[in-house]
Structures are given as structure tokens and as C-alpha cells.
Amino acid sequence: xxxxxxxxxxxxxxxxxxxxxxxxxxxxxxxxxxxxxxxxxxxxxxxxxxxxxxxxxxxxxxxxxxxxxxxxxxxxxxxxxxxxxxxxxxxxxxxxxxxxxxxxxxxxxxxxxxxxxxxxxxxxxxxxxxxxxxxxxxxxxxxxxxxxxxxxxxxxxxxxxxxxxxxxxxxxxxxxxxxxxxxxxxxxxxxxxxxxxxxxxxxxxxxxxxxxxxxxxxxxxxxxxxxxxxxxxxxxxxxxxxxxxxxxxxxxxxxxxxxxxxxxxxxxxxxxxxxxxxxxxxxxxxxxxxxxxxxxxxxxxxxxxxxxxxxxxxxxxxxxxxxxxxxxxxxxxxxxxxxxxxxxxxxxxxxxxxxxxxxxxxxxxxxxxxxxxxxxxxxxxxxxxxxxxxxxxxxxxxxxxxxxxxxxxxxxxxxxxxxxxxxxxxxxxxxxxxxxxxxxxxxxxxxxxxxxxxxxxxxxxxxxxxxxxxxxxxxxxxxx
Amino acid sequence: xxxxxxxxxxxxxxxxxxxxxxxxxxxxxxxxxxxxxxxxxxxxxxxxxxxxxxxxxxxxxxxxxxxxxxxxxxxxxxxxxxxxxxxxxxxxxxxxxxxxxxxxxxxxxxxxxxxxxxxxxxxxxxxxxxxxxxxxxxxxxxxxxxxxxxxxxxxxxxxxxxxxxxxxxxxxxxxxxxxxxxxxxxxxxxxxxxxxxxxxxxxxxxxxxxxxxxxxxxxxxxxxxxxxxxxxxxxxxxxxxxxxx
Numbered sequence: 001x002x003x004x005x006x007x008x009x010x011x012x013x014x015x016x017x018x019x020x021x022x023x024x025x026x027x028x029x030x031x032x033x034x035x036x037x038x039x040x041x042x043x044x045x046x047x048x049x050x051x052x053x054x055x056x057x058x059x060x061x062x063x064x065x066x067x068x069x070x071x072x073x074x075x076x077x078x079x080x081x082x083x084x085x086x087x088x089x090x091x092x093x094x095x096x097x098x099x100x101x102x103x104x105x106x107x108x109x110x111x112x113x114x115x116x117x118x119x120x121x122x123x124x125x126x127x128x129x130x131x132x133x134x135x136x137x138x139x140x141x142x143x144x145x146x147x148x149x150x151x152x153x154x155x156x157x158x159x160x161x162x163x164x165x166x167x168x169x170x171x172x173x174x175x176x177x178x179x180x181x182x183x184x185x186x187x188x189x190x191x192x193x194x195x196x197x198x199x200x201x202x203x204x205x206x207x208x209x210x211x212x213x214x215x216x217x218x219x220x221x222x223x224x225x226x227x228x229x230x231x232x233x234x235x236x237x238x239x240x241x242x243x244x245x246x247x248x249x250x251x252x253x254x255x256x257x258x259x260x261x262x263x264x265x266x267x268x269x270x271x272x273x274x275x276x277x278x279x280x281x282x283x284x285x286x287x288x289x290x291x292x293x294x295x296x297x298x299x300x301x302x303x304x305x306x307x308x309x310x311x312x313x314x315x316x317x318x319x320x321x322x323x324x325x326x327x328x329x330x331x332x333x334x335x336x337x338x339x340x341x342x343x344x345x346x347x348x349x350x351x352x353x354x355x356x357x358x359x360x361x362x363x364x365x366x367x368x369x370x371x372x373x374x375x376x377x378x379x380x381x382x383x384x385x386x387x388x389x390x391x392x393x394x395x396x397x398x399x400x401x402x403x404x405x406x407x408x409x410x411x412x413x414x415x416x417x418x419x420x421x422x423x424x425x426x427x428x429x430x431x432x433x434x435x436x437x438x439x440x441x442x443x444x445x446x447x448x449x450x451x452x453x454x455x456x457x458x459x460x461x462x463x464x465x466x467x468x469x470x471x472x473x474x475x476x477x478x479x480x
Numbered sequence: 481x482x483x484x485x486x487x488x489x490x491x492x493x494x495x496x497x498x499x500x501x502x503x504x505x506x507x508x509x510x511x512x513x514x515x516x517x518x519x520x521x522x523x524x525x526x527x528x529x530x531x532x533x534x535x536x537x538x539x540x541x542x543x544x545x546x547x548x549x550x551x552x553x554x555x556x557x558x559x560x561x562x563x564x565x566x567x568x569x570x571x572x573x574x575x576x577x578x579x580x581x582x583x584x585x586x587x588x589x590x591x592x593x594x595x596x597x598x599x600x601x602x603x604x605x606x607x608x609x610x611x612x613x614x615x616x617x618x619x620x621x622x623x624x625x626x627x628x629x630x631x632x633x634x635x636x637x638x639x640x641x642x643x644x645x646x647x648x649x650x651x652x653x654x655x656x657x658x659x660x661x662x663x664x665x666x667x668x669x670x671x672x673x674x675x676x677x678x679x680x681x682x683x684x685x686x687x688x689x690x691x692x693x694x695x696x697x698x699x700x701x702x703x704x705x706x707x708x709x710x711x712x713x714x715x716x717x718x719x720x721x722x723x724x725x
Contacts, residue, residue: 020553022602027610038561038610060555080560469560 002469022059028078032334032342034362034434035075035400037469038159039065039084040109041234044108046090047171053083054167057465064167064465066189067214068108068135072142075469076188085193087137093117094196101201105193107137114199115321116265123201124320126158132329137194143186143385146324146416147234147252147344150379156385158200164355166192166460183456186385188430190471191460204308206255207262209234209253209323210315215307218267219245226379226394234323237377240300241398243364245359247377248307268321280331287336292402296373340403343410345372346432348380348390353424358396361417370406370411372398386452387445389429397432411435419446431469441474487614487702489561491515491552493599494569495540496523498668499618502686503566508534515555517542518569518634542569543587552602564693566616567596571627572633585632592636597643604647604656611655616693617644619662621700624709628723641698660698661689664705 003022020040029036040062042053052401062081070077094104101123105114112132115125128134129144143156152158161175164184169192174181184191211230216222220244222237229235229420232251239247261267274283290299327333334342349357358377365371376397380390389395401412414435421428422443429437436444444455457478461467467477490507494500496518504516508531516524517538524537536558540551556562570589573584600615607613622630623637641660648658665679680688685701692699700706715723 022605023609025606025609027612038556038606081557 002329017214019056020062026084028067029082030074030078030434031071032073032337032344033388034073034343035342037078037080039079040081041084041086044085044087044090047165047195049090050085050165050195053085054165054465058167062465063467065468066107066137066141066193066466068138069110069133071129071131071138073342073432075473076142076430076433076471077138077468078470079468081403087295089137091135092407096121096201101203102198103201104198105136105197106196107135109136110134111136111139115268118414119204119207119268119320120263120265122204122263123151124204126152126200126202127155128324130325132321132325133328136188136197136199138308140185140194140197141187141189143383143384143389144343144431145378145380145389147236147378149450150230150235150381151233153381154186154385156247158202159185160198160200162197163195164192165195167465168460168462171195174278180456180459183386183453184460185386186383186389187453187473188468189468190477191229191456192466204254204263204320206257206259207264207268207320208255208259208317209252209320210255211250211252211318211323212315213307214249214251215246215304216249217246219247219355219359222247222249222377223394223398225249225251226377232368235379238303239358239362239375240304241362241372241375242297242300243304243362245362246304247375248303252318254320255317260465262319268319274329282328284329284333284336287330287333291336291373293369293371296371324400337401340401343400343402343414343434344397344432345400345414345435346395346397346429347417347421347426348393348395348429349421350391350393350425354394354396354425357421357424357426360420361396361398364413364417365400368409370400370410370413372400374399386456387430387449388427390427393427395429434468436474438473438475439475450476454478486510487512487564489513489515489556489559490564490566490694491517491555491559491599491603492566492568493517493540493560493595494567494618495527496520498682499522499663499666499685499689500568501527502683503568503690504535505530506683506686506690507564510563513559515559517551517555529634534547542598543590545594545598548595548598549602552599556606562603562613563607564614564616566618566693567599568617568618569595570620570629575630575633577629588632588636589639592633593639596640600644600647604651604658607656608651608654613656614694615644615647615651615656615658616689617641617658617660618689619644619660621662621664621705621709623662624713625715625720628721629725645698657694657696659693659696661692661701662698662705663689663701664709676715 024040025038026041027036027038063079065079065082067077067084067086068087090106091108092106096103098121111128111134129148139155143154145154159175164174165171229251234252237247238248289360378395380393382391383389428444462478465476471477490512492500492504495504495516504514504527504710507514513534515536515538516527517540518524519541521539528535528537566589569591603615619641622634623641626634644660663685667679668682688701
């Protein structure tokens with residue numbers, strides 16, 4: 001999705017009333033092209049634009065879609081024929097208290113903008129996603145988790161307050177102690193619009209983390225490391241999807257010594273070229289020849305061999321941004337999946353079943369000759385949102401390439417793995433979902449959670465103005 | 481024959497009978513949500529009963545030009561998106577060899593040409609913004625030459641063909657496919673009074689139109705039609721005027 005141009009902005013003059021015009025129709029895709037929808041785009045420049053759009057939606061009976069950088073993998077941020085509020089120009093960092101680390105940020109500011117502004121002052125985001133393109137409103141709506149979820153929790157746990165606009169109640173300030181807070185945060189934008197938030201940043205004296213990579217020949221050894229190494233703040237593991245479970249466990253901790261120059265943005269993002277030669281924005285083209293079984297088998301093997309051949313070299317120092325945002329190494333890498341689509345199967349399984357379940361998922365994929373191209377494991381603690389993702393659990397994210405030829409087989413595999421996941425007590429993350437049925441959703445969330453969410457929905461958005469394609473698909477809306 | 485592309489949301493204007501109704505059925509059977517637009521309510525309701533969650537009946541007279549933008553938005557809202565618009569409305573009243581009836585002529589221009597412009601302009605505006613979509617106009621081989629039997633019907637289809645060619649050129653490079661389909665003789669209510677022999681059935685014509693919908697350019701339904709009508713176009717006017725077609 002392109003950033004709005006100056007002519008878009010000229011059209012979207014903030015004082016002009018929002019109107020439905022055919023030449024505002026844009027087709028948005030999920031990140032990875034698993035879903036798409038048309039909507040009437042309007043650039044949000046200030047709060048009047050937001051209230052204007054909601055007024056027009058009320059008048060015409062249309063839905064409203066809140067959209068940032070479109071980093072969700074499924075249809076949670078798509079809404080066909082809705083008025084789409086493009087938040088990417090509503091992105092100011094309104095203030096940063098250099099003493100307390102409280103930053104007040106507008107909805108459309110990306111994690112990139114926030115850390116680039118705050119890191120030179122010695123502050124870093126407490127929780128980040130694998131991409132820095134996530135917007136603030138997106139991070140809160142999806143209540144994102146990072147590699148430090150076990151220790152630090154979710155993004156929503158580091159907020160002082162939010163300014164929240166809902167169709168039924170207008171603008172109000174909500175704090176974490178308010179009973180509705182955890183319906184709104186982690187509420188997938190279904191209740192209203194998080195206009196701005198005050199984030200509690202964490203103090204850092206260095207812009208580096210110390211990373212230790214350990215090759216693990218089996219899943220058992222990997223899980224043992226996760227559990228024994230509970231003092232490491234950041235924990236993540238990669239599995240070779242073409243193997244029986246070998247992989248690389250990676251633990252990291254912030255560097256505590258004073259390294260002021262490492263806080264500079266230039267240090268964090270030193271080059272716009274990979275290996276000093278390939279322009280980053282063109283690098284996905286070099287990835288494309290490998291986005292097939294043979295290519296990914298080769299890359300996975302090389303990654304494993306590289307890890308095995310350089311063991312015991314001790315911890316490696318890495319800039320925070322390089323460590324935290326691996327999905328941004330190769331911008332637009334999802335284009336390498338074209339003309340197919342990227343489908344992610346991201347599931348969380350309770351600790352006691354994770355080893356068995358993950359081994360089964362790998363085996364099922366291999367037997368179907370539909371190995372994922374990437375598989376990543378993280379450790380989680382209970383999520384406080386009303387529609388929670390996980391309890392004490394491990395998550396497994398598997399990236400598949402869906403093509404016209406394998407679509408039916410891949411859908412069957414997803415169906416079988418989904419059923420198996422539920423049998424193991426698994427839960428799915430809606431930011432990555434484009435598969436769940438209404439029945440699946442009722443297995444994914446406890447009845448009390450669904451009831452609480454729907455009660456909040458009826459309170460803030462009783463006419464389903466904000467219900468997106470995903471929530472219509474799984475039939476969780478005010479009129480349910 | 482190749483399968484038609486997998487459309488998710490389609491508007492068929494002129495959907496109550498003949499080729500239009502068959503296209504609605506084929507699309508709905510393929511899983512597409514279809515806004516079926518026509519003047520007559522009863523046959524639309526029948527289609528909606530046949531495909532309860534797939535076909536949305538929209539009653540509209542294409543000559544009510546002022547209403548077209550509102551009806552267009554109603555269709556896209558009801559469906560939740562739009563990939564394909566087919567303009568299939570057409571009238572061909574019986575015109576005697578010596579008859580010159582302005583009321584009949586006006587009706588043909590309004591339904592066959594102006595209605596098409598009203599609907600397809602909107603489709604073009606939307607698709608050029610979203611940078612994808614398929615527009616199909618069901619024209620006729622009758623538009624290839626000015627025949628003695630149906631001067632204004634020929635003119636309306638020739639006008640449609642030229643208008644759609646211009647749309648195709650205007651939207652080229654914007655990800656929008658614009659196709660003119662020119663069926664030959666087809667057994668429909670509209671042509672029943674002409675007593676065509678060896679005419680194609682409406683279901684066959686519908687299947688072929690959908691199969692060719694995403695090809696762009698001008699499409700005849702049969703190779704033989706392409707050859708015959710290419711030849712007819714080459715016949716000099718001073719000979720053509722003596723041919724009783």
C-alpha cells in the first residue's frame with residue numbers, strides 16, 4: 001500500500017466533508033496477499049477527519065475501516081466497501097517526557113517513527129513486533145507481543161492511557177484500570193478508534209543487545225533451553241521446516257553499559273544495501289528464485305550448517321533495530337511469494353503439549369509435501385486482553401506459500417492442523433488468520449470471553465460500523 | 481473451453497432473462513456474489529430464490545439515468561466488493577422494412593447505448609481508482625455494418641462497440657480489462673420474433689461470454705463468426721445494400 005501523495009492530501013483537505021466518491025476506491029491487500037478488499041480511502045490529518053468520517057458513515061449506513069500500514073496477514077484490517085480511514089498521516093509524536101519516558105503518540109505513527117525519535121534520547125519501546133512498520137493503533141488493537149513476551153508481556157501492558165473514539169460514545173480517555181481497557185486493547189479495532197496513546201518507554205543506555213545463538217538438533221533440546229534459560233529477556237527459535245525439529249535457539253539481553261553513540265539512528269540502520277551491494281528495496285527479487293521447496297530446503301540447510309559450524313563463539317552484539325525487526329531486512333519480501341500468496345499458520349499451544357504438537361505439525365506438512373518456508377517459536381505468558389491470544393504457552397508461526405496448484409491441498413492441511421491444534425488446547429492469533437470458521441472461533445475463545453467482548457461491542461459499536469471482514473467471517477459482531 | 485476466471489463480486493445489468501439470467505446462474509454456481517439488475521422484478525426474485533445467498537436482486541430501469549449512481553453503490557454495498565461488471569441490457573423492437581419510428585429508435589439508443597454509458601462509466605471510474613476489474617459489454621455482430629433491416633439497432637450496437645473500445649484504450653495500463661463480446665444469433669426472448677435457425681442457446685452463449693470476459697479486446701463467440709463478419713465488413717457498400725440481411 002502506497003503512502004498517500006500530496007495530491008491525495010490536497011483532495012483529503014481536512015475541513016472538507018467526507019463523501020463517497022468512486023475515485024477514492026482502493027484495493028487493499030493483506031500483507032502477503034491472502035485476502036483483499038475495496039474500500040473508499042480517506043486520509044486522516046486530524047481529529048475532525050475522524051469525526052467527519054464517522055458522521056458520513058452514520059448518514060449512509062456504511063462501515064468504517066481503520067487502516068495503518070496493512071501489516072496483518074489476514075482480513076482483520078480489511079472491510080469491503082467501507083470508508084477506510086488511512087491513518088498514516090496522523091502520525092505525530094506529540095510529546096516525550098525525557099525524565100519519565102512517557103511518549104504521547106498519534107494512532108498512525110509507526111514503531112519505526114517512535115524508536116527513531118526516542119532512542120537517541122535513551123528510550124526504547126518495551127514491546128515490538130517483528131516489523132517496525134506496525135502503527136501504534138495497530139499495535140494496540142492487535143495487542144502485539146515480541147520476543148520478550150514471557151518477561152514483559154504485551155504492548156498494551158505498557159500504556160498510561162489512550163484517547164479512544166467510539167461510534168456510540170465519542171471521544172474519551174481510557175486508562176488500564178478502566179474495565180473496558182482490555183476490550184479495546186486487543187479488540188482488533190472492532191470497538192472504536194485509538195486516537196492516541198501515552199506509552200511507557202523503557203530506559204536504555206546502549207543501543208545494542210547481546211545475542212547468543214545455540215543450534216539445537218531436536219525440538220526437545222530446544223524446549224529444554226527455553227525453560228532453563230528463563231533469565232534471558234528475549235527468546236526466540238527457528239526450526240528447519242524440512243527437518244525433524246532441528247533449529248537454532250536464540251536468546252538476547254540488552255547491553256547495560258553506556259554506549260551513547262549506539263543510540264543514534266545511523267548506527268541502528270547503517271546501510272540501505274545488503275552485503276554492501278544489493279539495494280534493500282530490490283532484494284526481494286533475489287529471494288524470489290528461492291521461494292519454492294528446493295530453494296527453501298537449500299536455504300534452511302545453509303542456515304543450519306552456518307549455525308553448527310560457528311558454535312561456541314559467545315554472544316554477539318547487535319543493534320536493537322537489527323535484532324528486533326528481522327522482517328524489515330528485506331523490504332517487501334512478501335512479493336517474493338507472488339503470484340501466489342503468503343499464508344501463515346500461527347498457533348499457540350500450552351507448554352505441556354507444545355513439543356508433541358509442533359512435531360506433528362512439521363510432520364503433517366512434510367507428508368503433504370507442503371513444508372512451510374519459515375518456522376519460528378516464541379515463549380508466551382498469559383495475555384490480559386478480553387479476547388486473549390495465549391496463556392503460558394509456546395507459539396509456532398509457519399509461513400506457507402499458497403498457489404493456484406496447491407490451494408486445495410494447503411486448505412486441507414490447514415483444516416487438519418487447526419483441528420489438531422484445538423485438540424492440544426491451541427489458540428490462534430487473529431492478526432495472522434484468514435482461515436478460521438465461526439465454529440473455530442468458538443473453540444478459540446472461551447464462551448465468557450466472547451460474551452464479554454460482545455457486551456463491549458454492543459456498548460461502543462452497537463451498529464457494527466467497525467466490524468471488519470474477519471469478524472464478519474467468524475460471526476463475532478454486535479448482532480451475533 | 482477454458483473455465484471463466486474466478487470472480488467474487490459481479491454486477492450483471494440486464495439479468496432477468498436470456499443470456500443475462502444464464503450468466504447470473506453460472507457465476508452464482510461458481511461461488512460469485514452477483515447483483516442481478518433488471519427492470520422486471522419477478523424473474524429476479526426467481527433467480528434470488530434459486531441462489532439465496534449469492535444473487536441480490538436489484539430492480540432498476542436502465543433508462544432512469546439519474547438513478548444509476550445510487551443503484552451502482554447499492555449493488556457494491558450489498559455485495560461487499562466488485563470485480564466484474566457486465567452490461568447486457570438490450571432491446572430490439574420489431575421494425576418493419578419501411579418503418580421509421582422515433583419512439584422505438586429512441587428506446588434502442590437509451591437502453592442499448594446510453595444505459596451502457598451510464599453504468600460502465602461508473603465501473604470505469606471505480607476500477608481505474610482501484611486499478612483492477614473487468615468490464616464486459618455485450619454488443620452484437622449487428623453493429624458491424626449498417627443493415628437495411630435495423631438501422632438504429634445497428635447504430636446503437638456500433639456506438640456501444642466504439643464507446644467500449646475507447647474505454648479499453650483509456651484504461652489500458654491501469655489494470656482494468658475491458659471486453660466487447662459480440663454474440664451472433666442467440667435464442668432469447670428478444671430474438672424470438674426473428675425465428676433464427678441454428679442459433680446458439682442462451683446458456684451456451686453465457687458460458688462463452690464469461691469464458692472470454694477477461695480477454696480484453698473484441699470477442700466473437702465462435703471462430704466462424706469472426707471469419708464471416710470480418711468478410712462482411714469488407715463487402716463494399718454498393719454491394720452490401722443489395723444483400724437482404
